[in-house]
Amino acid sequence: MSKALNIALLGNPNTGKTSVFNALTGLSQKVGNYPGITVEKKEGICKLDRTTKGHVLDLPGTYSLNASSMDESVVIELLLNRNSKDFPDVAVVVTDVENLKRNLLLFTQVKDLGIPTLLVINMADQMKRKGITLDIALLEEALDTKIAVVSTREKKGLEELKKMIIDYRQLSTAATISINTIDEAYFQNLEKIFPNQSLYKLWLVITQDVNFAKLDRKRVSDATDFKTASPSNLKRLQQKETVKRYQFINQVLKQGLNIDRAAATDLRSRFDRVLIHKFWGYVIFFVILMTIFQSIFSWSSIPQDFIDSSFASLSQILSEKLPAGVFTDLLTQGIVPGLGGIVIFIPQIAFLFLFISILEETGYMSRVVFLMDRGLRRFGLNGKSVIPLISGTACAIPAVMATRNIENWKERLITILVTPFTTCSARLPVYAILIALVIPEGSLLGLSYKGLMLMFLYLVGFGMALLAAWILSKTLDIQAKSYFIVEMPNYKLPLLKNVGITVWEKTRTFVAEAGKIILAISILLWIMASYGPGKDFNQAEQIVQQDYPELNDTDLEIKTNAYKLEHSYIGILGKTIEPVISPLGYDWKIGIALISSFAAREVFVGTLATIYSVESDSEDTIKNRMASEVRKDGSPLFNLASGISLMLFYAFAMQCMSTLAVVRKETNSWKWPMVQLFGMTLLAYLVAFSTYQILA
Numbered sequence: 001m002s003k004a005l006n007i008a009l010l011g012n013p014n015t016g017k018t019s020v021f022n023a024l025t026g027l028s029q030k031v032g033n034y035p036g037i038t039v040e041k042k043e044g045i046c047k048l049d050r051t052t053k054g055h056v057l058d059l060p061g062t063y064s065l066n067a068s069s070m071d072e073s074v075v076i077e078l079l080l081n082r083n084s085k086d087f088p089d090v091a092v093v094v095t096d097v098e099n100l101k102r103n104l105l106l107f108t109q110v111k112d113l114g115i116p117t118l119l120v121i122n123m124a125d126q127m128k129r130k131g132i133t134l135d136i137a138l139l140e141e142a143l144d145t146k147i148a149v150v151s152t153r154e155k156k157g158l159e160e161l162k163k164m165i166i167d168y169r170q171l172s173t174a175a176t177i178s179i180n181t182i183d184e185a186y187f188q189n190l191e192k193i194f195p196n197q198s199l200y201k202l203w204l205v206i207t208q209d210v211n212f213a214k215l216d217r218k219r220v221s222d223a224t225d226f227k228t229a230s231p232s233n234l235k236r237l238q239q240k241e242t243v244k245r246y247q248f249i250n251q252v253l254k255q256g257l258n259i260d261r262a263a264a265t266d267l268r269s270r271f272d273r274v275l276i277h278k279f280w281g282y283v284i285f286f287v288i289l290m291t292i293f294q295s296i297f298s299w300s301s302i303p304q305d306f307i308d309s310s311f312a313s314l315s316q317i318l319s320e321k322l323p324a325g326v327f328t329d330l331l332t333q334g335i336v337p338g339l340g341g342i343v344i345f346i347p348q349i350a351f352l353f354l355f356i357s358i359l360e361e362t363g364y365m366s367r368v369v370f371l372m373d374r375g376l377r378r379f380g381l382n383g384k385s386v387i388p389l390i391s392g393t394a395c396a397i398p399a400v401m402a403t404r405n406i407e408n409w410k411e412r413l414i415t416i417l418v419t420p421f422t423t424c425s426a427r428l429p430v431y432a433i434l435i436a437l438v439i440p441e442g443s444l445l446g447l448s449y450k451g452l453m454l455m456f457l458y459l460v461g462f463g464m465a466l467l468a469a470w471i472l473s474k475t476l477d478i479q480a481k482s483y484f485i486v487e488m489p490n491y492k493l494p495l496l497k498n499v500g501i502t503v504w505e506k507t508r509t510f511v512a513e514a515g516k517i518i519l520a521i522s523i524l525l526w527i528m529a530s531y532g533p534g535k536d537f538n539q540a541e542q543i544v545q546q547d548y549p550e551l552n553d554t555d556l557e558i559k560t561n562a563y564k565l566e567h568s569y570i571g572i573l574g575k576t577i578e579p580v581i582s583p584l585g586y587d588w589k590i591g592i593a594l595i596s597s598f599a600a601r602e603v604f605v606g607t608l609a610t611i612y613s614v615e616s617d618s619e620d621t622i623k624n625r626m627a628s629e630v631r632k633d634g635s636p637l638f639n640l641a642s643g644i645s646l647m648l649f650y651a652f653a654m655q656c657m658s659t660l661a662v663v664r665k666e667t668n669s670w671k672w673p674m675v676q677l678f679g680m681t682l683l684a685y686l687v688a689f690s691t692y693q694i695l696a
């Protein structure tokens, strides 16, 4: 009897390799280990026909030949080693009919090694339910191979597979893509140094070493120009390879695969039909977003009011119980309100991430990514940008960090740059207080003006993010191609534990990251507001008494405090910028708040609280205090024009030191955070200026 044919079963995890293996080999299996490592080796004997036997190897699941794990490297080492006794006469790539696109990547790579390669499309029993039809003749032609449509569950297609294996010599060994088109110069060079060798194989050997961080620099630098062979460059070429392969696969499947979602009958498809519908998908997403924002706004207000009043009474109690002095003042006017200013964000952040993580857990978020990819591409973004953009509604810091899973550098950079335009929770208290102050009661179609204004501000933020992304995609000269496939998980009920962990993590990160800065700034502000240079500040009481001899003690104190503040360090700073900001409708006190906001937006309300509590009694809520602020002519400082101008300023300005720090870290340069700082602030100024000039 002749030597058994070596058959290697390859494929992504869970495509049914082991099921095919079992179907082929039955009970004649042997399970061992690959020498030296703990990866399981399964082999078996298959009777192909009366005279031919196959020696079948069930290889570990792998997504591609650009391996990064031990399991995957077993596969590559076998395919690259013609001398191995297991080297396949024929490779059988098993795919899942539902995930053909992703599964075919590996097929093209294996085939390009010049090994006779057969394609198994498994799980054919699912096709009807999923509304999938295949044009096998066309696919065989396009992929230049033989295809066995198999259902191991229904034991169909296996005999045909065996016949194809026997006839493996008739399989074409031509490559699916020409690897040198990825980078002509690089591969020309490689070819010169290693003539008469398969370029793709050489390429795999090189990248394999890169992936396992054992690139022999000397060997490669001998072989090729060291610069072009640097690991990061190779990684880039590897990505280009993947893009090329997916372009090829896409083209093939466009003709050979048809998914009629309307004909599918399974529950998941029924859901998908609506949730990723070209029209209803967006409507539903929009409604969900709106519900989330309205809920955040109304639900958070209850714990927030409680936090607000708790910290106010804590300050009150402390100032009564502790001996009067600088330390008590620092504690009650600086530290306690500063802490309050951090804690007050917790309800909003917690609610937001509660919703986001529920959307993620149920599998809906992947549909949103899919839905958005179509649209976001037009703006130079990526479907995956939707996660940072939405997370940005809590805080730009985790959002910028969340861009890490966008593979394409240009799209990632653009996402990082525009994310701060989305309305983060630190802007929410600014908006909330200004909306309460200047937007009138009343409603339109059952939605309050106040709620509508808030939604408008969110939309303006998203809109500007998209516009900026579009402009950046047209102007940034960065070469990076990308290919994107969404993995759509099945729908499932959210796991409470996972949701809880996300909410806890995000809240904790916020408190830890932004909290320190808020607290530090609050204390700094208190110091700047409590001290000042020269006799205007230090002899304020005498000066005020001289100017207003008729005042009683209480009024005198208030006047004195106001006078002191005006001549404190912070007052001087605020006044210095007053000429620049008065065309926007702001006075020097708002100027102070703006200055401190450049460190962190959320300080705005706290600053005003500090400023006003220094000059008036502490029981006044900040809102009433702001409402009673008047201009020189007696009209309220916060009116529709100045309020909206201020809100728009906050919508666009880059006022967050922590975000700048994160962007620096993620882009590894000061260039991009500076672009953000100056670009966004200039834009904010211009928009606020025009708004005030038009409305006032």
Ligand code: GDP
Pocket: 011, 012, 013, 014, 015, 016, 017, 018, 019, 020, 061, 122, 123, 124, 125, 126, 150, 151, 152, 153, 154
């Ligand atoms: P492997 O990871 O590639 O070895 O895949 P397995 O053989 O372990 O199969 C993965 C999953 O797919 C298992 O739950 C199998 O029951 C299922 N499966 C395998 N073949 C078929 C098939 O033809 N039809 C269906 N519906 N499920 C299958």
Ligand code: MG
Pocket: 017, 018, 019
């Ligand atoms: Mg298996």
